[in-house]
Amino acid sequence: LGFWMEDCVHVDLQTGERTQGRAAIAADIREAFQxxxxxxxxxxxxxxxxxKPDVASVRGQVSTNVPGQEPSLTDFSAxxxxxxxxxxIYSIEExxxxxxxxxxxxxxxxxWLVGR
Numbered sequence: 001l002g003f004w005m006e007d008c009v010h011v012d013l014q015t016g017e018r019t020q021g022r023a024a025i026a027a028d029i030r031e032a033f034q035x036x037x038x039x040x041x042x043x044x045x046x047x048x049x050x051x052k053p054d055v056a057s058v059r060g061q062v063s064t065n066v067p068g069q070e071p072s073l074t075d076f077s078a079x080x081x082x083x084x085x086x087x088x089i090y091s092i093e094e095x096x097x098x099x100x101x102x103x104x105x106x107x108x109x110x111x112w113l114v115g116r
Contacts, residue, residue, distance in 0.1 A: 005081065005088045013095035040065045054082035061097060073097035 010019040010028075019025050033039060045060040058080055064072040078092040 003087070003089055005083065005090050008089055009091040011091070011093045013093055036066060038067050051079075056080045056082075056087070062094070 004022045004025055006022050007020075008022055008025060010025050011017070019028055042063045042065065043060060044062075045058055047057075047059040049057045051057055056079070058076075058078045060076055060078075062074045062076060064074065073096070074094045075097045076092055076094045079090045080087045081090045082088075
């Protein structure tokens with residue numbers, strides 16, 4: 001968890017829960033993986049925008065996968081700060097991803113698999 005700033009913040013926009021500080025966030029993560037040791041996270045970055053040369057706004061999605069269950073998708077928005085030549089998470093806000101509106105939308109990411 002060395003990539004989190006000491007005074008970082010995590011906000012769950014669905015529940016309104018706000019966790020402040022690296023130690024508190026580390027405790028939450030440890031508890032989650034102790035409760036669900038088979039859980040796997042897969043992140044995808046969709047957009048990076050540099051606010052300043054040492055501050056970046058990052059948007060993406062995280063898939064939480066537990067064997068035997070449907071994956072849970074979460075959208076995130078993060079602020080990263082370049083600190084001592086290392087990009088560190090200053091804040092992250094997460095909310096559940098909206099479900100696709102059509103089957104086409106749900107399968108669009110797999111379009112590249114279709115032969116020509």
